Amino acid sequence: xxxxxxxxxxxxxxxxxxxxxxxRDPARQAFVLSFLGLSLALLFTYVQAPDVALxxxxxxxxxxxxxxxxxxxxxxxxxxxGPARTxxxxxxxxRGTARDRRPRRGERR
Amino acid sequence: xxxxxxxxxFLLAALVLAAGYAVACLDLPPFGGDRHPYGDxxxxxxxxxxxxxxxxxxxxxxxxxxxxxxxxxxxxxxxxAVVLLRRTAGEARTEPEPARVSxxxxxxxxxxxxxxxxxxxxxxAHGNVTPGGGFQGGVVVxxxxxxxxxxxxxxxxxxxxxxxxxxxxxxxxxFAYTMTGVCTALAGPAFLANVLPLGTFRALxxxxxxxxxxxxxxxxxxxxxxxxxxxxxDQAVEIADAPGGPRSAxxxxxxxxx
Numbered sequence: 001x002x003x004x005x006x007x008x009x010x011x012x013x014x015x016x017x018x019x020x021x022x023x024r025d026p027a028r029q030a031f032v033l034s035f036l037g038l039s040l041a042l043l044f045t046y047v048q049a050p051d052v053a054l055x056x057x058x059x060x061x062x063x064x065x066x067x068x069x070x071x072x073x074x075x076x077x078x079x080x081x082g083p084a085r086t087x088x089x090x091x092x093x094x095r096g097t098a099r100d101r102r103p104r105r106g107e108r109r
Numbered sequence: 110x111x112x113x114x115x116x117x118x119f120l121l122a123a124l125v126l127a128a129g130y131a132v133a134c135l136d137l138p139p140f141g142g143d144r145h146p147y148g149d150x151x152x153x154x155x156x157x158x159x160x161x162x163x164x165x166x167x168x169x170x171x172x173x174x175x176x177x178x179x180x181x182x183x184x185x186x187x188x189x190a191v192v193l194l195r196r197t198a199g200e201a202r203t204e205p206e207p208a209r210v211s212x213x214x215x216x217x218x219x220x221x222x223x224x225x226x227x228x229x230x231x232x233x234a235h236g237n238v239t240p241g242g243g244f245q246g247g248v249v250v251x252x253x254x255x256x257x258x259x260x261x262x263x264x265x266x267x268x269x270x271x272x273x274x275x276x277x278x279x280x281x282x283x284f285a286y287t288m289t290g291v292c293t294a295l296a297g298p299a300f301l302a303n304v305l306p307l308g309t310f311r312a313l314x315x316x317x318x319x320x321x322x323x324x325x326x327x328x329x330x331x332x333x334x335x336x337x338x339x340x341x342x343d344q345a346v347e348i349a350d351a352p353g354g355p356r357s358a359x360x361x362x363x364x365x366x367x
Binding site: 002003050051053055062066070071073074077 | 241341
């Protein structure tokens with residue numbers, strides 16, 4: 001029974017990790033990464049490592065995605081004066097600049 | 110380097126890695142066997158020191174020195190983030206605006222905050238008895254505080270989160286761990302040796318120095334993660350390029366556009 005659960009968790013981990021790599025939008029990657037953290041926590045629980053599972057749950061599915069989302073927000077928000085900075089990896093420049101030039105709440109023109 | 114060259118380099122490196130990995134896997138003991146020489150010895154040593162959570166015994170007793178290293182890595186990482194993400198000369202700090210939060214989200218967040226905080230403190234306090242410990246519980250405590258950002262807004266979070274005090278707490282946790290080690294070295298055989306009375310097996314006050322070191326790590330991790338998230342949140346919410354691009358000479362705030 002445990003072997004089946006381990007196999008299922010391993011498949012989930014492989015699928016989530018592949019999805020995180022294939023996805024090109026950092027904001028979506030953060031959510032996929034959160035799911036990856038959850039499946040890794042499941043895997044660690046099934047192989048009787050609850051301590052590691054707890055760490056994984058707290059860091060992998062809460063802290064890391066939150067920091068990525070905050071970074072994405074900073075990059076898209078702080079680049080109103082210089083659209084060149086938005087052309088990072090995984091961003092189509094046409095879409096990125098068009099969206100980033102739009103003034104946001106609390107931002108000075 | 111051209112695209113083709115990069116691909117070639119990657120394929121070559123991947124091939125070498127795959128071959129090495131395959132050879133290494135051949136020598137591994139089979140998955141899920143019943144012979145665990147290291148595990149048996151670690152559990153034996155944990156029980157001898159009356160530590161119910163064998164992992165905590167490894168972390169804070171048998172391999173306490175390694176944990177000091179890991180704790181210092183986190184401390185240095187937080188310090189580096191604080192230095193890198195500070196407000197620079199060309200940036201202005203804007204006051205965060207009050208945010209509108211729907212009543213349901215507000216109620217749920219405010220109801221979950223004390224629960225999450227209590228769970229985190231529970232996980233820290235029972236580190237020597239049940240799975241978890243200072244690191245896991247510390248992260249839960251730190252993220253629980255940020256439910257206030259979700260439930261209310263950034264100004265409410267800033268009111269309960271004076272960053273300088275959490276910076277002090279971060280340093281105090283690191284200091285406490287090292288000082289416990291120094292005290293055990295003065296009192297007993299070695300740095301970070303378990304010299305305190307061991308107490309009753311499975312009681313909250315058992316396992317000697319594990320309790321102290323676990324609490325020190327919990328303090329350091331909780332405060333460190335709060336400081337880390339605070340620097341990221343400051344950048345995402347408050348700090349922006351000064352109007353008209355990076356310059357510091359006349360960084361006086363302009364009128365808000367209405």
